[in-house]
Structure formats: C-alpha cells, structure tokens
Amino acid sequence: MTAAPTVRAPRAAALPGTGRLGVERTRAELRAFFRERDAVIFIFTYPLIMLAIFATVFDGQDQGTGDYSVPFAQYFLPGMIATGVMLTSFQSLAISIAVERDDGSLKRLRATPLPAAAYFYGKVGLVLATSVVQTALLLALAAVVYDVPMPWDMPDAAGRLATFAWVFVLGCAAGAVCGVAFSSLPRSGRSATAVITPVVLVLQFISGVFFAFFALPTWMQTVASVFPLKWMAQGMRSVFLPEQAAALEPSGSWQHGATAAVLVAWLVVGLVVGARTFRWRRRDDG
Amino acid sequence: MTTTHPSPGSGGTGPGPGGPAVDVRGLRKSYGAKRAVDGIDLRVERGEIFAVLGPNGAGKTTTVEILEGFRHRDAGEVRVLGEDPQTAGRAWRSRLGVVLQDSRDQAELTVAELVRHFATFYPRPRDPDEVIDAVGLREKARTRTRQLSGGQRRRLDVALGIVGRPELLFLDEPTTGFDPQARRSFWALVRSLREDGTTILLTTHYLDEAAHLADRAAVVRAGRVVALDAPDRLGGPAARRPVVRWLDGGVRRSERTDSPTALVASLAARLAGPDGEVPGLEVARPTLEDVYLELIGEPAAGAGPAPAAPTRPAPTDARTPDGPRAVVPEEARP
Numbered sequence: 001m002t003a004a005p006t007v008r009a010p011r012a013a014a015l016p017g018t019g020r021l022g023v024e025r026t027r028a029e030l031r032a033f034f035r036e037r038d039a040v041i042f043i044f045t046y047p048l049i050m051l052a053i054f055a056t057v058f059d060g061q062d063q064g065t066g067d068y069s070v071p072f073a074q075y076f077l078p079g080m081i082a083t084g085v086m087l088t089s090f091q092s093l094a095i096s097i098a099v100e101r102d103d104g105s106l107k108r109l110r111a112t113p114l115p116a117a118a119y120f121y122g123k124v125g126l127v128l129a130t131s132v133v134q135t136a137l138l139l140a141l142a143a144v145v146y147d148v149p150m151p152w153d154m155p156d157a158a159g160r161l162a163t164f165a166w167v168f169v170l171g172c173a174a175g176a177v178c179g180v181a182f183s184s185l186p187r188s189g190r191s192a193t194a195v196i197t198p199v200v201l202v203l204q205f206i207s208g209v210f211f212a213f214f215a216l217p218t219w220m221q222t223v224a225s226v227f228p229l230k231w232m233a234q235g236m237r238s239v240f241l242p243e244q245a246a247a248l249e250p251s252g253s254w255q256h257g258a259t260a261a262v263l264v265a266w267l268v269v270g271l272v273v274g275a276r277t278f279r280w281r282r283r284d285d286g
Numbered sequence: 287m288t289t290t291h292p293s294p295g296s297g298g299t300g301p302g303p304g305g306p307a308v309d310v311r312g313l314r315k316s317y318g319a320k321r322a323v324d325g326i327d328l329r330v331e332r333g334e335i336f337a338v339l340g341p342n343g344a345g346k347t348t349t350v351e352i353l354e355g356f357r358h359r360d361a362g363e364v365r366v367l368g369e370d371p372q373t374a375g376r377a378w379r380s381r382l383g384v385v386l387q388d389s390r391d392q393a394e395l396t397v398a399e400l401v402r403h404f405a406t407f408y409p410r411p412r413d414p415d416e417v418i419d420a421v422g423l424r425e426k427a428r429t430r431t432r433q434l435s436g437g438q439r440r441r442l443d444v445a446l447g448i449v450g451r452p453e454l455l456f457l458d459e460p461t462t463g464f465d466p467q468a469r470r471s472f473w474a475l476v477r478s479l480r481e482d483g484t485t486i487l488l489t490t491h492y493l494d495e496a497a498h499l500a501d502r503a504a505v506v507r508a509g510r511v512v513a514l515d516a517p518d519r520l521g522g523p524a525a526r527r528p529v530v531r532w533l534d535g536g537v538r539r540s541e542r543t544d545s546p547t548a549l550v551a552s553l554a555a556r557l558a559g560p561d562g563e564v565p566g567l568e569v570a571r572p573t574l575e576d577v578y579l580e581l582i583g584e585p586a587a588g589a590g591p592a593p594a595a596p597t598r599p600a601p602t603d604a605r606t607p608d609g610p611r612a613v614v615p616e617e618a619r620p
Contacts, residue, residue: 013409015376024406028395035394035430105391111354111384112450113376114407281356 018115025114025122030129043092044134047084048141051076054210055146063212068244073146075245078236079209081138085168086229088130089175091200093123094182095192102189102282110280120180127176135168151239160239163256167235170263174228177270184277203229214248221250228266231259305368307332307454307485308353313362315348322348324509326362332453335476335486337500337517339493341582345509346489347387350458353487354384367454380408383452383484385443387459393432397423400431401445408450421445421475437468441475448479455479457488461495473498493517493574507582521577532557533566 034040055073062069063076100106109119142148151160182199186192204210206220207230213221224230237245238254246254308330315323323345330336338346351357352364355371364371369378392400401418405411418427421441426434434442440460447455457476461469476499480486490496496503497517505513505520513520530549531540534557543549546569553564572580 015380015409016406021407024403028399028403031399032392032394100391103391103393104386104389107356107386108384108389108391108446110356111379111382111386112404112407113380113409115376 015113018118018121021114021118022121022125025118026125026129029122029126033126033130039092043087043130044137046087047080047134047138050083050210051080051138051141052145055142064245064248065214068247070241070245071148073142074148074240075212075237077138077142077146077148078240079207079233081135081236081240082171082207082229082232083204083209084134084138085131085171085232086175086200086203088134089127089172090179090182091196092130093127093176093179094185094196097123097180097183098186098192098196099189101183101279102192106280107285123180124173124176127172131168131172148240154242156243163235164239167232167239167259167263170260170267171228171232171235174263174266174270177267177274178228179270181270181274181277184279187283203227206230208233212248214250218250225262228263231255231262235259305332306330306365307367308336308487309363309365310349310353311363313349313352313364314360315345315352315357316360321509323352323359326506326509326511328504328511328514330454330485330487332485333480333483334501335480335488335499337496337503338487338489338506339491339496339503339578340489340506341491344506344582346506347458349506350456350487350489354382354456355379380450381453383447383450383455385440385447385455385457385460387462389439389443394430396428396430397434397442397445398427400442401449404446405449410451412449412451414449417445417449420448420478422471436463437465437472440464440472444472444475448484452484454485454487457486459489459491461490461492469495493578497574505578505581513581517574520574521581525577525580526572528569528571531566531568531570532564538566 051073054076058072058076061072063072064070097106139150143150151157151164154160182196183192186195203224206216206224207213207227208216208224209229213224213230213233216224221230234249234255237249238256241248246252249255306329308328310326310328313323313326313328314321326345326349328336328338328349338349340346348357352359353366353371355366355374358372366374367378367381371378395403397418398414401414405414405417415427418424421444423438423441423445426438431439431442444457444460447457460476461472464472473495476486476488486499488495488499500517502515503517503520504511513522515522527542527544528546529540529542530546530553531538532553533539541549550564550567550569553567554562557564559565
C-alpha cells in the first residue's frame, strides 16, 4: 500500500475513484449502524411490533365495504412496509445526518479528499441494505404468523414483483433525499429525533398506515395525497392485495401513474432542496 | 508587517516545493460587526513547525479554518500549498492533514477500522498499522472510539490527520485538556512528524507548547499579528531586557537595563553591606510568559517577572526523536 519509504512517489498519484469510495463508505456506514444496538432495534422492530399488535387486536376484522373485504393483516402489511421504508430512509437519514453534522463527523470528512458524492453513496447503500432487511423481516412475520399471501403466490406474480421493485426503489430514493434535505432543520443533533419523529407519526396516521385509507375523512385523504407515504402504501397495496381490492381505493384504481409521478416529484424536490441546504458544519460554526 | 515577501509578483500559482507552505497577506474576516481577523500576514515555510499563539477569541481558529478551506475570507490573499483554499479541489485536500479542535464523532468504529477507512480516501496513504503504532494506540486498535480517553481520542485525531501522508498538517489546539505526561509524548509525536518532512501549523494558547515545538510563532491578538519570531526571540530584545531588583534602605527598587552587570557593580559599590552583599539583589530575565502577556496586552506582564527565569531550551535543540518513533522515514524536504 505504501510506496518505498525513501522514494517520494510522484505527486500525480491518482485519487481513489468515487465509486470505490462509495463502497468503502457503505461498509463503514453499515458497520457503525449495526453497532448502535438501540437504533437498530428501534428501527427494525417498530414496524414488526406494530404489525403484530394491530394484526392481533383486529384479528377477524376484515377491511372493506359490504361488497368486498380483505383480512386485516393482509390490508395492514403494505402500509407497514411503506412505513418501514420511510423509517429506514427518511427518518434514519434525517436523524443520522443531523447528528453527524452536530458531532463534527461531516466536518472531519469534509477535511479529507473524500468526494461529497461518495458520502451520499454510502448513505444510499445504508438505506438500501436496511430497507431490504426491514422489508424481509416484515414479509416473514406476515407470511409465517398471519398467513398473509405473498405476491409470488398470487395471480400476475411477475407484474406484482415488478410493481414492488419500482415502488420500493422510488420510495427509498425519495425518502433518502428528503431525509438529507430535512436533516438541516433540527438545530442540533439532540433535537433531531424530537423534530423528525412527529412528522413521521402524523404522516403514518393520515396516509392509511394505521387506519384503512378509505375510512379516513376526505380532507385527510387529500392532505395525505400531497406526501409520498400515502402513495408508497397504495403502491404496496397493489402488490399485496387482490385485484378487486382496487375498488376500496378512493379513486377506485391503484393509480400507478400518479404514484410514480408523486414519488419522482418528491425525489426531485428533495434533491434540489437537499443540494441547496446541505451543510458540512453546524449552523453556529460560522 | 512582520513577514517579508521577497518577490511580490510571484503570489499567483507555483506550488513548487520551493514555495512556502502557507502564504497569507492582508487576511480579513468579519462576523457581523465583529472583526475576527483584521489584516493578518503569515508565511509558513516548508518543513517548519509554526505556532499561532493567542488568547481565546483572538482569531486563531477562524484563520486556520480559512486556510483549511472551511470558511470564506472577506479580503486578502491566501495560498496554501500554492492553491487558494476557497477553490482548491480533492487533489489539494489529499495533501493536507486537518486535526480539528474538538471531536466526539465516529463513536462506533474502532481505532483500526477508522484509520484504515480514512486511508482509503488518499492516493498514497501511510500504512494504517504503522500510523496506529506511531500515535501509540496499538493496544487500543480494537477499541471503539467512544471508549477512548481524551488523550487517546486526540491521538486518534492525529492518526486520521496524518494517514494520508500530508505535506501540511493543521493542529488546532491539539493538547487542550491533556495531563503533562500526555502533552510531553504528544509533543514528541509532533516533532517526529516534522522529521518526516511534514510542515505543521499549530494553534495553541499554551506558551510552553509553542516554546517546545515551534520554530517560529505568531502572537495573534484581536485579529492581528502582534509579534512573529522564534519563540525565544518573540517581542524583540527590548521585551527581554533584564530586570534588576534590590532593596535600598528597606525600599524595593527595580530597573530594566541592557547592562545588568554594570548596574549590579554600581549597586555593590554604593549599597553593599559589611558582608559585601547588596540587600535583596536579584537579576531576572522576563520569561516567555511575561513577554507574551505584555504582547497580548495583559497588564500583569511588567509587574513581576518570575525570579531567575531559567533559560528555556531553544526549540531547535528539542528535536531529539524521543517518544513515538517516526512514522515512515522520508527524505527531508529542502
């Protein structure tokens, strides 16, 4: 790794590539993440516990109208998957970047030749890895304990998995960039959790995660339609619910086009705002 | 003012090894109405340890963070390794090492993991294990950062600052909060880095640190350089004029003079008692601390120099490579 000690290597030694550094950052991010036991447990078990509680309490209460209904756990699972993605992308990044800005991690990295892009690739790697683990845990719990049918056992399995893939990836991406943008809002690392958690909770209540979306008041549905979580949950319902369940949506269809449009819009807004507001240093640091 | 710029026309490019590591002229930076840096000139030559001394709030950290590229200046010319920190890119950063003032980040990774990780950022990193040895953290290599003591933490900061084999290392108040033992071994580490050819710019508010380490020191006060010289010459000869004190009929007298011997001789002729002694006679040379306090405008300075100040070892004599060994020997730069 080092050149011969007494010979000075040419100054032009190439800087390491951004892609390789992105991999190094991902590795470091994952290592640090999984060592923070409390955060790992909170992020991973929260959706699992919620799914378990709701599916147990409302066992036998099918969700739907007089014409059509689906078992509670089956209706509830897509919302929890969407929530899980929001936790591992938006919430986790918004809090962790706010903390890293506050404790000087970002400033230290800024003082090195690490390109900014590699730092963000590391965050993307972290979000993807944790989101996949999160979703896998939820699917396993739903399938094993609550007998929720999995998309690969349902009609049009290929189409369902394709939908799952793009909703998942777009949801992670939009959540991640919004998390980066939102991380500039808390004034300190300590206040980050307090600032971000209520946002996440309110979105969960109005976006059809804890309550069936069709049962919410119209104005609440309208407000929720502005934010990505409602669309992620709806997209996931189109993956895990039978085709007839589309009739339960307020619009009467899965609205894949609108889902993609809203998620992409948030992705772009998050990118622009994030790029303009991102700071390597605390606000009180000059 | 205190520095000389032999060729004013050359202040453009030219990062050649002959140019200074840091060249600053007329640097200014204000925060609102407060002038944090008010016209600083500095020139740090390659291979030297340069200390920026001053009380808290004098503008040391602002200056250094402008040199590191963290802050934008309001006015002035700045060249660090031949480039303007405001526009310099990754290649320039790979030639710098930065040790920031306080650090409590990266708590979950171990010492070895962090040093190895940071080594991947650079084109020609030092061997991470050698760096860990050099800063004396071998036993702590597998310890998570959050479990390190303050001094160990600071050593890790230095390890992360030097693993990229920097030409220029910034140390911002590196030993604040150290016990005397830890400070001594830290100094030895810094000197061993200089022996490898690293230029070091150090800020500190500890005089003994500047005296032990620095080839030259700038004293900064209210955003200006008020003195710049080797630590044992700061303030010029006048500031070091000895003080002769004696008792004249029970009254304490003192006089600053360039010829203490002549004064003592005349006192002896005039006041010596039957035993040949002048009552209460002492000759003292102002300590670096006295000089420094005078420079930064503390009134305590002239009042009472410590008796018989021991002459401090000149910093150039204090370069024995005791303590941690040199990281990777390199040929010294010209």
